[in-house]
Structures are given as structure tokens and as C-alpha cells.
Amino acid sequence: MNDIKDRIECAAALAKVTTAEAAAEYIKDDMNVGVSGFTPSGYPKAVPLALAAKVKAGAKIKINLYTGASVGPELDGELAKAGAINRRAPYQTNKDMRNAINNDEIKYTEMHLSMSAQNIRYGFLPNRRGIDLAIMEVCKIKDLGNGQVGLVPTTAVGNSPSYVQTAKQVIVEVNTTQPVELEGMHDLFVPLDPPNRKPIMIEHPWDRIGTDYVACPLDKIVAIVPCDITDKTRPLGAIDDDAKHMGQNLVAFFKKEVAEGRLPKNLLPLQSGVGSVANAVINGLVNSEFEHLTVYTEVIQDGMFDLIDAGKLDIASGTSLSPSPECLKKFYANLDKYKPHLLLRPQEISNNPEVSRRIGVIAMNTAIEVDIYGN
């Protein structure tokens, strides 16, 4: 067990530090388990691996797994292979899980990612229970006093605030591969539900409306587990000539819109899809004359870091940092430089139609083919 004491400010919390195997004992058959993570970033790793091992060894446990979106192989892959999943929502991209879903071994519901947290708060899960147990990866546990701790997220926010807020029990994974200096890069806000909901007061991508930690009563936390397994972000394809041309076309289009008065000089907040092509298109802006660009998107990838390097990006707001492994290293090594330009929010807010419509995002996505069967 690696030493996580310097990441836990609260003395009473230290008593809850235990092993992944001991923590996995809290996970019972048919539980609704809500976890941190969005793309292969910021998801719990040690406890899911311990659960998968336990089920492979014969334990009769099938959980209902609710995430932010897709997560890494230690979670979706290992639990699917172990047969430890009954239901799964709101999104996934793992091959083993897809096969299990298509074989009717796992019941899968795809949901609008911005609506998954409120659906769960509303009590809309199939078994009409809320989240029984939340598992959240953090880089630090703060002492808020009065029996409350502050859980500081890592490279993704996803649905963590709502899962922790509504769960009966919480397991915390303190991941020592995630720099403790990530603290301050998050803005966490859970709206009230109708009929009491108020406007989400974001008018610009840099606006902050919440806390930079998830508040949690210490007595809901049943286990704190150290983890030294890294995020498994994926490499992005090289930027080929086609992608370069797409980027140039995009820049030419933007220049014309600005010249004719239909866009401000620094454009409007960019919202970009995920993957190699989307990343390459964003990269086209690196070699443009545009400055003071802003981004209000879901997943932040390499192109955004290139824009920061070029001094062209003021702020990128998203719910997940999912750069290539190489770029993730660059980010960790230069946190002071990148952190002021990055802001991670719950997916309920990053993907919210209220905010997207208000701030007027320039939404871009890429699809050459759509496979409605293979997921």
C-alpha cells in the first residue's frame, strides 16, 4: 500500500484507509453503484479490479453500474469479463462489455449524458432505488470541519457530485499517480431539481458557480483505498493531410464569418467532438491568426494543449481531460502552465442545453460512417 497520508487532511478519515479487497466487501449483489470517470480518465481502478477478482473466484455478485460515460479497462472490461454486471448506463465503449450487451448478458441503457445525473436524483433507475454505493477517484481529501470532507476530483468529473451526494455509502480511491495540484481545476455544482431549479449562472466558459471539491459527510465514507494505477487514455492518430485540409477549411470559414460580422473576432466558445479527426481539426486553429479562443466542450484532448502552447486559448471548460498518454505526461509535467486554462465541471453542466444555447457554442462533430448496431 503506497503512502497516501499526505493527501488526507482529515485525521478521522485516516482511520478508514484500507485495502481494495477490504473495500470491495462493501459491494453487494444487485447494488446500484455510481462511479467517477468519463472516458478512460478519473475512474476508480483498484476496487473494481478487486471486485472482478472476487467474482472470478466464485462470489455471486452482479452490480448495476452507472458511470459518467465510457471508462477504462480496469472497470468496464474486467467487470464485464468477470460477469459482475447486471445493468449498465449511461454510455460505454468497451469491447467485452459490448459483446456481453449484445449477448443479452448485460442490460444496457444509453442516456443523454447531461440527463443521467438528474434521472438518478429523480429516482428513475429501473429498480427505483437511488445509488447504493459511490466510488470516486480523488487526488486529495480535504477537511471541511463539522464531520464533512471535501473530495477533490482528478482528470474527470462526470457524475461524481450527484453520485456522492445521493449514495448511501461512499468508497474513495486516492490515486497517487494524479498530482495533488489538480486541486482548483474543478467547478462542481449540483442544480436543485424542479420545481425548485434556478438558472445555471454561467455566461462564459470561465465562469465558476460551485466548489472545487465534492462535500461528503465523513460517516458515509466506508473505505478509503490507495491506488497507483494510471489513467488509460488512448493515443490519437497522426494529423494527416486530409485532417490538415479540414482544419484549413474550418479556419477559412471562420475568417469569412468574422469578416462579414457574424462572429466576434475571437469567435464563440468552441465545442468539439472526440477522437483523432476532431482533434486534428482543432489543431488547425493553432496555425491561425485567432487569439483569445475559448472552449466549452465535453472532453479536452491534445489540440487544446497545442492551442495553449501557442498562446491562443484563454480557457477550455469540459468534464474530462482525455489527452493521449504522451500529452497527459506533458500536462502533468507542466501543471502550472496548463491549469489556469482548464476547468472541469460535472457532465450535467458541461453538456447542458441551457448553457450551450446561451453562450452560443460553435459545435463541431465528425462522422464518416454511423454504425447503429455495433455501438
Add this chain to the structure above:
Amino acid sequence: MNDIKDRIECAAALAKVTTAEAAAEYIKDDMNVGVSGFTPSGYPKAVPLALAAKVKAGAKIKINLYTGASVGPELDGELAKAGAINRRAPYQTNKDMRNAINNDEIKYTEMHLSMSAQNIRYGFLPNRRGIDLAIMEVCKIKDLGNGQVGLVPTTAVGNSPSYVQTAKQVIVEVNTTQPVELEGMHDLFVPLDPPNRKPIMIEHPWDRIGTDYVACPLDKIVAIVPCDITDKTRPLGAIDDDAKHMGQNLVAFFKKEVAEGRLPKNLLPLQSGVGSVANAVINGLVNSEFEHLTVYTEVIQDGMFDLIDAGKLDIASGTSLSPSPECLKKFYANLDKYKPHLLLRPQEISNNPEVSRRIGVIAMNTAIEVDIYGN
């Protein structure tokens, strides 16, 4: 010409009163014309008929027609038959126009109805001009002083505020079949465009955030035309046994959701589709135990009036009043009773995803078949 003097508070405006034929002279070939109206309610009638007659008599005029949504036969029907339309957006349901569109005689673009006003403000029309001429049906013209008048809408708001605000010239139809007492039933607000847009501060269907008239500089108004042609709203089908059962099922579902704590006792704001079945389903609530219901929808039809009669509806907010001809008569004859329960807004606001998501509408629509070709 019927006497409209008592509906025009502003002496300087009186000098602009003229005939529909004289007003139609302001409509030139290739103009972008933006009109009031949403469903066969609140649309201009006299000037379009005069334009259709002029084109049928040989005038070479084809306009680009932008409305709220579908409108009445005097507008879409007569102009399509006359061959007086080049482009049409954002929505229509007229048979003659559909045929002309399918024969490639009219270029048609269907748009999200909440986005049409902002697309036009953005300068996104195909010819890259804004609205050249707006035609708005009103029940009254107020004197706001300082060379400004207030145009009071009738049975629909649609896109009137943005069309009048952005148009170079405005023609006003004062419709004497529309009671002057409609004044006060509207809440008109045009958001700023990004990057300056602020939250739309509606938290409940009854919230008011704007004026009850469209402000317009008097010198933009080129003609004021009297009109005594009625709205051509359509009869609704009788409520048959199937529809009654649907209504009963809906009520049973709501009761269960309330009993299990997933909905407040008076539900959440209802959003209902248009037409006989949707209307019948809403009618099911008339015989239920629910009280203090609220509605945040697009088109207000007979079922809402039945709910008001039963004392069960606090407020219905929409962009158009489109009851059956029989119910419209009932409304006109009992304005004092119904007006406090009705509020008409621009379709940009009634159909806005920011507000719908925030207030948590219960959205219901009906489709037994979808025809993606025949419109």
C-alpha cells in the same frame, strides 16, 4: 375600411392608416418578409390577400416568407397558389404550399422553431440579408412617446418581436375581430445574442420577464391596415373511447409517480403536443383530482380551457392560442375569466431548451405514424 381609430393611441400613427392594397405596394420582389402568426392564429390576412391578388394579376413578385410556424390559408395558401413565394421557413402545413415545395417551385427550410428568430438575427438567411419587411397583426397600437409605439399582439406571438426589431420596414394589421382586451396576455422578451446573452430568468410558467407589447420606432412603420378577417383555427376531433382511455392511463401514471414521491402533488409544468389526440389526453386531467396544474407549452388548445373551467389550471404559457372555432368563441366571450390563466411568449422562449430543462416540463406528444416525405 372599418374604424380602427379607437385602437390607435398615437395620433402620428393615424396618418399611416391605409388600405391593404396600398400597403402591399411596399412588398417588393425578393424581399425577406417576416410575419406574425403561429398555427392559424395571429397571422396577417388582409395584406397577404392583397399581395396574392396583385401577383395573380401579373405582378412579378416572389418573396421569401418567414413566419412563426404554420399560418392560415390567406397567407400560405393564397401566396403559394399565386406563385408569390421563393423561399419559405421555418415550418408550414398548407397543402398548396407543400405541393409547390415538392415540385421544387418553393425552396423550403424546416428549422427548430425556437432557433428561427436567432438564426435571422445572426444573419443566417440564405441571401445573407435580415428581414426587409415585417407584417404584424395587432389588436392595439400604444403610444410609448419619443417616437415609439407599442404593438400589442393578438392570438399568437411567434417570432413577431425579433421580426419587428430587425426589419427595415413594418406593416401593421389592426384586426378588429381580435378583442382589444387581449392586451396584458403577452410577455415579450428578445434575448441578447452570444457572447452577451444572459440567463432567461423564468423559473415558473407564470414568470414575466418582458413587456406586453413590441416596441417599434414609428418611422419604421410604413402602413397601418385595418382587417376584419378572423383566425381560421381548426376543429378538433371528438374525444372517443380510445382517447378517454389514454387520458385515464395518463392520470393513473401521474398518481403513481406522486404517491411514490417522484412528482409534486400538482405535478410539474405540462408540455403537450398539438391536435385531437393530444387535446383529448389533456382533457383526461379535467376529471382527475389534480389541482393547481401549470402548463409550459407551444400551442394552447381546447383541453386547457376545459381545465380552467374545472378550476384545475393555474397558468398555461405558450406562444399561440389555437383552440377550435367553438372554443375560440368561448374564449372571446369570457376573456375576464380566461385571461389571468393564459400567457403568450415568443416561440424562442416558449420552446427554449434552457427553460424547458430548468422547469422540468412533462413533455407529451403523439404519433401513430410518421411520414418523412409528405410533410
